[in-house]
Amino acid sequence: MRARIILTLKQHRFETVAVTIVCVGLTLAALIEAYRLNSLNVPLSCLQTYQFGYADPSQGPISAAQAHCNELAKSFFDTKSSLDMSLVQLLLLFAPLLTGIVVGAPLVAREIEQGTAPLSWALSGSRRRWLLGKVLAGVVLLAPLMLAVGLAANVLEGALSPGLNPYASFSNYLGRGVIDVFWALAAFAGTFALGTLLGRTMPAVVVALVVCFFVRAAWDSGMSHFVLRSFAVEQVQQDQQNQQGGYVVYGPGGPAYADMNLYYKTFIDGKEVTDAQRNDWYAQNMVCTPIPTPSDSTSPAEAGSPGASNSPGASSSPGAPATPGYPTTVGNGGIACQGPTVDPSHFPQQIPYVIPGSWYWQIVGLESGILLLGSLFCGAIAFVWVDRRRPY
Amino acid sequence: MATDAGALVARATGVALQAHGLSKRFGKKTALDAIDLTVPAGSVTALVGPNGAGKTTLIRICMAFERPNGGRVEVDGVDPWKHRSEALRGVGYVPQTPAVYRGLDVDDHLAMARSLHSGFDAEYARKRLNQLGIPLDQRADTLSGGQAAQLGLAIALGTRAKVLLLDEPLANLDPLARREFIQVLIDAIRSDGSTVLLSSHIVTDVEEACDRLVILGAGKVLLDCPLEEARQAHKLTDSKSPPPGGIAVGSFAGKGLTRLTLWRVPADAGEGAAAATEPASLEEVVLGYLAAGRGTTGLQLN
Numbered sequence: 182m183r184a185r186i187i188l189t190l191k192q193h194r195f196e197t198v199a200v201t202i203v204c205v206g207l208t209l210a211a212l213i214e215a216y217r218l219n220s221l222n223v224p225l226s227c228l229q230t231y232q233f234g235y236a237d238p239s240q241g242p243i244s245a246a247q248a249h250c251n252e253l254a255k256s257f258f259d260t261k262s263s264l265d266m267s268l269v270q271l272l273l274l275f276a277p278l279l280t281g282i283v284v285g286a287p288l289v290a291r292e293i294e295q296g297t298a299p300l301s302w303a304l305s306g307s308r309r310r311w312l313l314g315k316v317l318a319g320v321v322l323l324a325p326l327m328l329a330v331g332l333a334a335n336v337l338e339g340a341l342s343p344g345l346n347p348y349a350s351f352s353n354y355l356g357r358g359v360i361d362v363f364w365a366l367a368a369f370a371g372t373f374a375l376g377t378l379l380g381r382t383m384p385a386v387v388v389a390l391v392v393c394f395f396v397r398a399a400w401d402s403g404m405s406h407f408v409l410r411s412f413a414v415e416q417v418q419q420d421q422q423n424q425q426g427g428y429v430v431y432g433p434g435g436p437a438y439a440d441m442n443l444y445y446k447t448f449i450d451g452k453e454v455t456d457a458q459r460n461d462w463y464a465q466n467m468v469c470t471p472i473p474t475p476s477d478s479t480s481p482a483e484a485g486s487p488g489a490s491n492s493p494g495a496s497s498s499p500g501a502p503a504t505p506g507y508p509t510t511v512g513n514g515g516i517a518c519q520g521p522t523v524d525p526s527h528f529p530q531q532i533p534y535v536i537p538g539s540w541y542w543q544i545v546g547l548e549s550g551i552l553l554l555g556s557l558f559c560g561a562i563a564f565v566w567v568d569r570r571r572p573y
Numbered sequence: 574m575a576t577d578a579g580a581l582v583a584r585a586t587g588v589a590l591q592a593h594g595l596s597k598r599f600g601k602k603t604a605l606d607a608i609d610l611t612v613p614a615g616s617v618t619a620l621v622g623p624n625g626a627g628k629t630t631l632i633r634i635c636m637a638f639e640r641p642n643g644g645r646v647e648v649d650g651v652d653p654w655k656h657r658s659e660a661l662r663g664v665g666y667v668p669q670t671p672a673v674y675r676g677l678d679v680d681d682h683l684a685m686a687r688s689l690h691s692g693f694d695a696e697y698a699r700k701r702l703n704q705l706g707i708p709l710d711q712r713a714d715t716l717s718g719g720q721a722a723q724l725g726l727a728i729a730l731g732t733r734a735k736v737l738l739l740d741e742p743l744a745n746l747d748p749l750a751r752r753e754f755i756q757v758l759i760d761a762i763r764s765d766g767s768t769v770l771l772s773s774h775i776v777t778d779v780e781e782a783c784d785r786l787v788i789l790g791a792g793k794v795l796l797d798c799p800l801e802e803a804r805q806a807h808k809l810t811d812s813k814s815p816p817p818g819g820i821a822v823g824s825f826a827g828k829g830l831t832r833l834t835l836w837r838v839p840a841d842a843g844e845g846a847a848a849a850t851e852p853a854s855l856e857e858v859v860l861g862y863l864a865a866g867r868g869t870t871g872l873q874l875n
Binding site: 296 | 636660662664675676685687689690693725
């Protein structure tokens with residue numbers, strides 16, 4: 182198998198060399214950018230004061246030390262927002278997907294395009310064993326390179342946010358660290374599966390680019406909504422430490438940096454409810470009446486009867502007094518809603534939940550596992566299809 | 574276990590490749606129409622027919638590249654579609670177009686074959702390539718068409734397979750390269766005793782190497798017999814009067830647009846037959862059958 186891996190890399194020499202150059206170059210670029218920021222040696226306090234405008238000369242005369250501090254902070258933020266820094270960050274974000282696609286697309290598709298698949302398949306007998314050798318070559322190439330890129334991105338993240346532990350923060354966590362390896366493997370698996378299905382390299386690249394773009398764009402919100410939400414813990418106390426340090430959350434596990442995402446959960450009488458249930462609750466507990474017109478002699482109390490509401494599923498509470506001080510809202514069709522009419526202590530309560538930064542490895546492990554499962558699924562499709570398809 | 578038993582039966586019966594009612598359709602087009610074919614072990618069979626006759630399809634089915642729509646095929650007693658690994662272990666294959674990995678040199682191809690086929694004899698293949706003066710360190714994409722074909726043949730021979738399936742390997746070669754390819758093949762067959770199925774639409778190229786002839790036309794087997802029998806049992810006339818005992822096969826336009834008719838003449842037809850007719854060359858035998866298969870007489874002899 183070792184010979185197969187080496188020969189596969191040699192066979193795909195262009196992709197191997199290109200991906201290696203890009204990854205090594207990007208790793209070095211990230212480390213150099215991190216070094217540039219770290220070498221400024223800007224004290225955290227300078228960044229805090231500069232950031233929040235306390236060192237603004239308009240607020241009065243500043244000391245020489247404060248002026249120096251200002252200079253350092255300014256150079257830090259200038260470097261941070263420079264074009265080359267932005268470019269490196271952008272490449273770090275997309276490198277896992279692009280390298281995965283570049284390595285994965287020609288793996289099977291080019292053999293079919295160039296007519297070499299019949300030669301290999303006739304020799305091998307087992308096409309799955311043949312494909313396994315090629316897949317292992319891709320993994321052997323991508324995994325160490327992307328790990329290097331991911332670790333360099335972590336170093337850069339630490340330099341971009343002094344005082345922040347990159348391994349205990351969710352700032353940009355999907356574009357750095359170990360998860361980079363799994364992004365690359367997922368893109369690789371998806372693309373070589375497409376190449377196996379389509380038998381053509383360029384169409385596989387194009388489809389993979391589109392699919393990867395949508396998956397990456399939807400990943401954040403999808404994971405937050407369907408997966409991470411259930412792992413969040415109640416935010417007991419939030420302290421906005423500073424922009425560099427992120428949020429400190431005092432959860433059950435003690436103080437920890439938190440994910441910037443807040444997961445709002447709604448409770449009614451201590452029981453968690455869905456958004457739909459919360460809306461139903463409001464609909465049922467609002468008093469809605471038609472707005473009287475000058476010619477209308479019907480009193481609001483008389484109008485508050487069942488059927489007066491135009492909200493789906495809504496009903497009124499006839500005769501129930503409106504909550505004092507609760508604002509009256511005007512609904513569609515000349516309906517005024519007021520309420521709720523119950524004791525405020527029974528109102529739905531929205532409580533912010535967060536994922537503490539101390540759960541970094543668990544969350545990264547979880548998301549990496551999901552990406553790995555996706556990779557295995559795509560790989561399984563390729564392994565099934567390669568056994569059935571024609572070699573031309 | 575079943576495949577081993579099949580192989581044992583095949584060896585005992587002396588059959589290397591057998592097709593029963595084998596059919597293959599591509600949409601509405603029938604590539605193979607319920608053909609029956611037996612290739613004896615140790616024979617070198619020429620599979621001859623025009624383009625689209627079904628030669629490549631037959632070989633691809635034997636290689637499990639295509640699934641038949643009907644019937645079955647056994648290579649060394651094993652159904653390649655059901656037991657691909659077992660079947661292909663004993664088969665060497667040379668595709669129609671010499672396929673080489675552009676980024677790899679010649680020796681890398683042998684190393685790859687070794688990594689894919691446990692029984693691949695890289696030294697044997699190297700020796701054959703050295704005899705032809707093909708440098709092992711030359712990039713495969715810089716090889717000439719003839720050299721690439723020789724590399725493909727060396728890889729197929731290196732598997733030391735009992736059955737060699739060669740799918741029109743001569744089609745894209747110049748006359749010199751064709752001659753060299755055939756010589757290497759003959760040499761290898763003599764030393765290894767392999768069974769060979771060599772498809773081609775150029776009869777004269779395979780005449781020297783083969784001892785059996787199968788003519789395919791429009792997806793049917795038109796003739797299947799030893800090469801010598803094909804030569805001796807067919808006569809040619811330039812008229813419609815049959816030789817004694819002769820059965821008309823087909824007629825086609827010869828040189829100078831002379832109408833030639835191919836006759837199948839039984840061995841016991843008597844002296845008169847030979848006197849009234851010309852002996853048919855192998856190419857004329859093939860032309861006669863192909864004309865019969867097409868129902869036309871439009872084939873022109875070179």
